[in-house]
Amino acid sequence: MxxxxxxxxxxxxxxxxxxxxxxxxxxxxxxxxxxxxxxxxxxxxxPAHIKQAAIAAIQEGFTKYTPTAGIPDLRAAVAKTLTADLGVPYQASEVVVTNGAKQALYNALQVLCRPGDEVLIPSPYWVSYPEMVTLAGGTPVFVKTSQADRFRLTVESVERAVTAKTRLLLLNSPSNPTGSVLPKASLLPLADLVARRGLVVISDEIYDQLSYDEPHVSIAACHPALRAQTLIVNGVSKAFAMTGWRIGWAAGPQPLIDAMITLQDHATSNASSISQRAALAALTGDRxxxxxxxxxxxxxxxxxxxxxxxxxxxxxxxxxxxxxxxxxxxxxxxxxxxxxxxxxxxxxxxxxxxxxxxxxxxxxxxxxxxxxxxxxxxxxxxxxxxxx
Ligand SMILES: Cc1ncc(COP(=O)(O)O)c(C=O)c1O
The missing domain is CATH 3.90.1150.10 (Aspartate Aminotransferase, domain 1)
Structure with a gap:
């Protein structure tokens, strides 16, 4: 059969x-x-001190289920890091710890997309975005950038792509695969548009520590309304050379975070307890x-x-x-x-x-x-x- x-x-x-x-x-x-x-x-x-934290967690018997949303210390450390790095205040309750940034993106799309909702994806895009949108029942709509514009998303191209069905904008700066970085001057008009059209932004900032020519700026910091309309996704994978540990997170409006926690309750429960301790050492230790x-x-x-x-x-x-x-x-x-x-x-x-x-x-x-x-x-x- x-x-x-x-x-x-x-x-x-x-x-x-x-x-x-x-x-x-x-x-x-x-x-x-x-x-x-x-x-x-x-x-x-x-780094060695991160590995040591994991070894200590195993030796202490920190090997059981944790709350689905993550250990309180790690959620607090993520909130503190985001507040300091982005200049946007976050509480620990507004953070969910996930199995890599990938699960944060996946869960966010699962709880946000309604059938037929259009999700704007700047192109070139990271391979998993369109497939995640499709899996969530949404419709990917590609917004093409150009090599001449250094693959930077322009407000005009987004404006042209927005329809009555548009619900979400996926941003990824610095970008995989282009390495393009959206400077504040590009983000400000985009933020205005998002606020005006009432869109939700999923901002995948997994490469935020690897911006070589200018400081990383988050769209959440670019308009007073956007904190309530933006989900920040990040994690320890790239910044701390911890891809195998599978710790990511999302931070954003409380109802969205709560919905993501409910989904995760029934899908995977908590991310590895040991890896969470390692991620805590990464965020609170020597940078x-x-x-x-x-x-x-x-x-x-x-x-x-x-x-x-x-x-x-x-x-x-x-x-x-x-x-x-x-x-x-x-x-x-x-x-x-x-x-x-x-x-x-x-x-x-x-x-x-x-x-x-x-x-x-x-x-x-x-x-x-x-x-x-x-x-x-x-x-x-x-x-x-x-x-x-
Ligand atoms: C743009 C982008 N987002 C998310 C991820 C996933 O990160 P993680 O390994 O933390 O799940 C990757 C990994 O390659 C990526 O390139």
Whole structure:
């Protein structure tokens, strides 16, 4: 018998970023010297004092269920961090701790989307956004940005996309996959529009600590009405090199947070008790590791941008944040999927095809890998393009 699946899952595509990473890992396991520019996580280890907090939690027997919304100390620490970092006041009760930022986004869309609600998603977008919207019964509506505008969302393009059915705007600054950062001057008119049209913003700020050229600004801080209309999503994954620990959070209006907690009660309950203690140590302990990591990524960004300038047939906007560069490969005449597959097979360089981010003319290169790997990756990329 063939098990038949629910339409809600058959309508959804598997994650393209995870697929190419798996292929690269398989090649590496066979002994092939793969340069991995496909990754989506810092290459450094979780800082020692954070690991120690987790070890202490295990040794103390802090290994039972916690409240679904998270341990009170961690919710308070998140509220304090957001208040300090964004300049917008949050209470501990307005925070829910989730299994990674991904679950915060997923749960938010599940409790917000009504059938037919339109969700504006700036394009290029992180692969999971449209699928999460579809899974929640909403309709993704893409708002295209342009390479000429450095992939920055403009208020005019959002205004054009808004209809009577528009309910939500998803923002991601710094962005995956473009590394684009929305400065205050771009956020202010967007905030006015959101306030005027009564939209809800989900602001995915998971890369907030990795903004290289100007300080990160949250849309929640850009209009007095927006605190009540914005859900901030963040977590420890990228800033503290803690992708495997699975701790994220959302902060926002109380009724929305309460609904997300109810959903989580019936879905996964609390995030790991041990990881919550580790995240608490991350937020309350020494933050110099974040600064050092961000400085290193900035150097790598500069190195990659300089190296890519010398590659004919590739055009790339210097990313201002996160750890990705989104490069135009249309001069090659290949689709992004064929380009990425051939680059991996022929030159052993893993990159992510832009198709999964809605742009088949581009590829995404990660610079969360060593400087030597970046140099070698670009050398092989140049050789690949020259041989086409
Ligand atoms: C834009 C964006 N949002 C959210 C996430 C998910 O973060 P987490 O690992 O905390 O679930 C990622 C991870 O790659 C991301 O790139």
């Amino acid at each position: 063939v098990v038949s699946l629910a339409p809600r899952i058959t309508a959804v595509a598997p994650s393209s970023t995870l697929a190419i990473t798996a292929k690269a890992k398989a090649l590496k396991a066979q002994g092939v010297d793969v340069v991995n520019l496909a990754g989506g996580e810092p290459d450094c280890d979780t 110099s590791t974040i600064t050092r990591m961000a400085e290193e990524f900035k150097h790598r960004r500069d190195l990659l941008v300089e190296a890519l300038r010398t590659v004919p047939g590739l055009s790339c906007v210097p990313p201002q944040g996160a750890f990705y560069a989104f490069c135009d490969i249309s001069a090659s005449g290949l689709s992004s999927t064929v380009f990425a597959e051939r680059l991996l097979t022929e030159r052993h360089v893993a990159v992510i095809p832009g198709a999964g981010f809605g742009w088949d003319t581009h590829i995404r290169l990660s610079f969360c890998t060593s400087r030597a790997a970046l140099e070698e990756g670009v050398r092989r990329l140049r050789a690949f393009l020259e041989a086409l």
